[in-house]
Structure formats: C-alpha cells, structure tokens
Amino acid sequence: MNVTPPYLMFLGDVPDALAAKTAQGVVDWRRDWCLAQLRLPGCGADLGLDEMTVPEAVAAGAKTLVVGVVNAGGVLPEHWIDTIVTALEAGLDVASGLHVRLGSIARIAAAAEANGRKLTDLRQPDRSYATGKGHKRTGKRLLAVGTDCSVGKKYAALCLERDMQAAGFDAEFRATGQTGVLIAGRGVPLDAVVADFIAGAAEWLTPDAADDHWDVVEGQGSLFHPSFAGVTLGLLHGSQPDAFVVCHEPTRTTMRGVATPLPTIAAVIEATIAMGRLTNPDIRCVGLCVNTAKLDEEAARALLAELAEEHGLPATDPVRFGSAPVVDEIARIYGRP
Amino acid sequence: MNVTPPYLMFLGDVPDALAAKTAQGVVDWRRDWCLAQLRLPGCGADLGLDEMTVPEAVAAGAKTLVVGVVNAGGVLPEHWIDTIVTALEAGLDVASGLHVRLGSIARIAAAAEANGRKLTDLRQPDRSYATGKGHKRTGKRLLAVGTDCSVGKKYAALCLERDMQAAGFDAEFRATGQTGVLIAGRGVPLDAVVADFIAGAAEWLTPDAADDHWDVVEGQGSLFHPSFAGVTLGLLHGSQPDAFVVCHEPTRTTMRGVATPLPTIAAVIEATIAMGRLTNPDIRCVGLCVNTAKLDEEAARALLAELAEEHGLPATDPVRFGSAPVVDEIARIYGRP
Numbered sequence: 033m034n035v036t037p038p039y040l041m042f043l044g045d046v047p048d049a050l051a052a053k054t055a056q057g058v059v060d061w062r063r064d065w066c067l068a069q070l071r072l073p074g075c076g077a078d079l080g081l082d083e084m085t086v087p088e089a090v091a092a093g094a095k096t097l098v099v100g101v102v103n104a105g106g107v108l109p110e111h112w113i114d115t116i117v118t119a120l121e122a123g124l125d126v127a128s129g130l131h132v133r134l135g136s137i138a139r140i141a142a143a144a145e146a147n148g149r150k151l152t153d154l155r156q157p158d159r160s161y162a163t164g165k166g167h168k169r170t171g172k173r174l175l176a177v178g179t180d181c182s183v184g185k186k187y188a189a190l191c192l193e194r195d196m197q198a199a200g201f202d203a204e205f206r207a208t209g210q211t212g213v214l215i216a217g218r219g220v221p222l223d224a225v226v227a228d229f230i231a232g233a234a235e236w237l238t239p240d241a242a243d244d245h246w247d248v249v250e251g252q253g254s255l256f257h258p259s260f261a262g263v264t265l266g267l268l269h270g271s272q273p274d275a276f277v278v279c280h281e282p283t284r285t286t287m288r289g290v291a292t293p294l295p296t297i298a299a300v301i302e303a304t305i306a307m308g309r310l311t312n313p314d315i316r317c318v319g320l321c322v323n324t325a326k327l328d329e330e331a332a333r334a335l336l337a338e339l340a341e342e343h344g345l346p347a348t349d350p351v352r353f354g355s356a357p358v359v360d361e362i363a364r365i366y367g368r369p
Numbered sequence: 370m371n372v373t374p375p376y377l378m379f380l381g382d383v384p385d386a387l388a389a390k391t392a393q394g395v396v397d398w399r400r401d402w403c404l405a406q407l408r409l410p411g412c413g414a415d416l417g418l419d420e421m422t423v424p425e426a427v428a429a430g431a432k433t434l435v436v437g438v439v440n441a442g443g444v445l446p447e448h449w450i451d452t453i454v455t456a457l458e459a460g461l462d463v464a465s466g467l468h469v470r471l472g473s474i475a476r477i478a479a480a481a482e483a484n485g486r487k488l489t490d491l492r493q494p495d496r497s498y499a500t501g502k503g504h505k506r507t508g509k510r511l512l513a514v515g516t517d518c519s520v521g522k523k524y525a526a527l528c529l530e531r532d533m534q535a536a537g538f539d540a541e542f543r544a545t546g547q548t549g550v551l552i553a554g555r556g557v558p559l560d561a562v563v564a565d566f567i568a569g570a571a572e573w574l575t576p577d578a579a580d581d582h583w584d585v586v587e588g589q590g591s592l593f594h595p596s597f598a599g600v601t602l603g604l605l606h607g608s609q610p611d612a613f614v615v616c617h618e619p620t621r622t623t624m625r626g627v628a629t630p631l632p633t634i635a636a637v638i639e640a641t642i643a644m645g646r647l648t649n650p651d652i653r654c655v656g657l658c659v660n661t662a663k664l665d666e667e668a669a670r671a672l673l674a675e676l677a678e679e680h681g682l683p684a685t686d687p688v689r690f691g692s693a694p695v696v697d698e699i700a701r702i703y704g705r706p
Contacts, residue, residue: 166595228560230599258503262567262603290503
C-alpha cells in the first residue's frame, strides 16, 4: 500500500480535534508532506496548516487528498463527496481512513476511473500476501511491543527512527496501521489482513536488507490483550525482531476496551522473548518507552528511574524526553554506526 | 456459517482420493448425513456412497450439494457448473470448499437468486464478528492444540466428542475449518477471518453454556508455527479452554511448509498454559493425542507408553486406539457425568 505525498489534508466538517487524530499524527511526524488543509464550513478541527482549495493545492504540487478523520459510524457524509470528486478530477489521488470503501461510492468510483486516479482505503489491504516463511532475513529489526493497545507504540517507533537517524543509524519506520501508512507513505494495515497471512504480511513489510539497516516496526495490540494478541504474535513472528522496546502507560489498570488487568512489564518482556525466539533466537529487550503524559515531570522522571533500575534497562518517555537512552543501548549492543 | 444436511457429495472429475479429502472427512464422521455421491465421467475418487443424480438425491431428501474437493488452482472447472446450476434449480443449497467464490460465477449466482437457494463458500466467513471480550463464559471447553499444522487436531477433537458422548458427557464438536464446518453443519473458517476478529470469532463459536456442557474445539495451526501462530493464539484466547490436548505426529522433524524445527510436546504444553491463562487461569493439559499412522502397532504402543510416562499424562492415538484414556482423565478432574 502506497500513498504519494505531498498531501492535502481534508477534514470535512468534523466537530473537534479528536476526530482528526489521524491527520494530526501525520502533521506531527511528516509536517513537510502536509501541504495544506481543506475544511468545510463548521469544521471544529484545525491542523494549523495553510488553507487551500483543491486547485490551489494542485498548483502547489499536492499529489494526494487525505481523508484523515473519523466520522460517526465511519460513513462518508454525502456533502463531502463533491470535494473528493473535485480532487480526483483535478488529478489528485485520494486516501481515506474511513471504514466505508471509497470505491463503494458510485460517484467517487466513476471519477477515479474517468481520471485514472488511485483510491486507497487505509483500513483495507490492497494486495494479497503469502503465508509466513519463518526463515531468517538479513538486516536488523526493532519492534515496539506494549503492555496494552494505544500506549504509544507508533510514536515510540517514530521517535526511535528520528533519534537513530540523528545518531547515524540507517533506520526506517515500518507502518502497520492506517496513520502509520500515511506517515511512511507505505505499509500494511495489519489488523485488516486475513488471519492466515498476518505473519506473511509482516515478512513482506520487513524484507532482506543491508546488515546495518534497521527497520523500526510499528507494533500492534499486545500479547496480553484478549482481543488482539493473535495480531501481535503474527507481527512478532513475521517481523522477527532482533530488538524490541516495551511501551507502557503507567496509569492504566485494565486493558483497553476489556476488563482484563494490565500485565506487568516483566511479563511482556518474558512472553515476547519466549514467543519471538521462534523466528529470531537472539531477540532481546533494549528499553522501556513509557507514556508519562498523565504525570508531572518530577513524577515522570522518578518513575522512569525506578523502572530502569527494576528492569536493568534504559527507560524513557520518548515523546517527552527523547529516545536517546534506548538508542545508546542499541549502539552499545549492536555497535555505533 | 450453517450448512444443512443431508448432503449430496459432488466430486466432479477429480483425479484421485486425495483431491476429495474434505468430502472423505465428512463421510468418515457424518456418514448418516452423506446421502449419496455424484461424479462426472473420469472421476478418480470414490467415497463408497450410492451414486445419485440431482433429482434422485432431491427425491431422497438431500438439502445441500457439497463441493468437497480441491482442484488445481482452486478454480471451478467450467464443466462442473451445469451440475451446480441443476442442483440449485432442483431446490438444493450449494456449499463449496474451493477458493473461488460460488457467487462470483454469474450463472451460479443467477440460479441461486432465481431459486432462492443459499450459496456457502466454506473458505470465507459469511458474517462479521465483534472483537474478543475476554471475559469468562459459563460451560466448559476443550481445545485441540498441536506441535504443528495437520497433525490430527480435527480428528482428535471428533474422537473426543464421540467418546465423551459415549461416556455420558454433554459434548459438542466446534468447527474452525472448512471440513469441520461440513461435519458440524456449522462453524467458523477461522483462518479466513480478518485478523482483528480472530478471538471474537472464537468467542462467538463457543458461547455461554450449561456448567456441564463441553465444547470440543477444533484447533488450528500451532503456537510454534511461524506462519499461523497468530491464528492459534487468537483461537486459544477466544475459546478460553479449561482443558486442552496436544496433538503430535512423531515422525515429523520440521513444521509443515517451512524449515522451522518441530517444538517439543513439553514446550507446547508450557506455552499453551502460559498464554491461555490470560482468558482462563485454570487451563490445563489433559492428554496427548499422537498420530501413529506411520508406526506399526507395537512401536505405536511403546511410544504412547513412553510419552505418557515422560509427561505424566494419558497418551493415545485417538483414531487408532480411541480416546478413552483422555476421557477418563477429564472425568477424573472435572467429574464423571
């Protein structure tokens, strides 16, 4: 799945910033790719980008209109269709994170066909995958795993990509979810792949590479989440990480969306190594990435020090304090570039 | 997914018995549901059933024409279509285990529509599922797990259903694959479910039940298979088994289709308990089901005795010697009905 930047970010008339979370994630990490935003009257979200019409964005070099919002029910509101059709007629591709498929809407399908433009549904794989093979590939891989869903795995991986690159590593973020795909310009919506092909899709995403190349892989779910652990295990086996970080949100007590208690960090490390060994016998934990957004700075620093001591691993909040301690640990183990 | 017996087994003109493995599995376990077979000239498979034409089968009470064969490339040969259309026009539903969707063939889709008949593609879920919830349900569940794919998990579960029922247990086989669905008349083709919904589909398959009811669940893959472990873990979490059996093929050295070595039985027991505890803290192993087809009887009995001793668990080849030792262990632990 490929999405071509630069993007014109279409926000429709969603009521608030939360509904534009996907678009905001792209702006946070690929500001240079986000040429402008296009909003309809009444829109309550604002990405802080220039406002442009479709013709203005095309003239400025935009390649893809990105529908990076969620709407009640996942449907595409009738009054957004004109903008999408206009974009297709003006020569833009369109990528959407809505549940509804762009191609299922007749006017959009017809406009894409007539103008030879590409429609990308970010929630649906646009190709098939082989089943996983399990043999060791060249190159190095780092996977973000978590004590739960939505604890900051994607942001941890993006911080690590940024900080590893700054330290001279050949590191590249590999996206496994829809926001990640927009940020990377390519990837796999792993949770939407057919069950038999989870590991195979993860293998496809992280192919053979140079010995000193690092794929920094966006994690999904948690081995301890009763809804999604199958996706997590398939990703672990398919991405065969050399190194992993454990992402954690310290104020959470039950797993997202269910009543299951949160596992300990130690349990996640142990299970990830026990299961990950199947496709990479040398798998090891290289750090803890803790989302301390709900703690003040003093409490955050104290917690990180305590966790580092307890687990004998670097612990940081990569968004708040950077991921340098983890990058240093990677350099210590695997060599500095 | 529901398929209504009795069945008319359609074998087309497949070259040999191996291509009719699915149909043979149904005959092995649900002989009473298999009214007759229908073969085209040149067919090299024979289920040993009466031969009937479509009108004869309808007159005898058949409800569904079952295409229980595999064909090179998974396609539906052009010259099979007439038989399927004839069946639909005569009032039969049609169920197919081919990769190609019945409804994607215009003449078949039209005949089903015109005659109000149901087309079931056994390889494709016919409904959506919620994500898994993870909370404990009532009733009891037994899951067949394996050291590998294709080691006899389905047959072990079916033997256990039969022998538990004979011992007075309220036991019911729960199908997670296409042959299993034909044998049970219902089920979920779990490997074809979208990744996010594996556990949820397994929960749907094994709902709340009476305290003394046992769902005997067909396993899929192996926690140690690098291609399919995600499916296995989602099934383990979703089916939340109280008890499991480990199925094993003693002459195999690498996992099916890949170069990964076979795990030990002890490793499978340990990992299944470690991961299965998430949704059922009381999960335990109640026996070993060993496929000894490649050993002579003396060697088979010696191996079973050795494995029973080594693991402190009943060990049997349920197809060859019955599953009574495992049923006795279940009765010992959970009480005799």
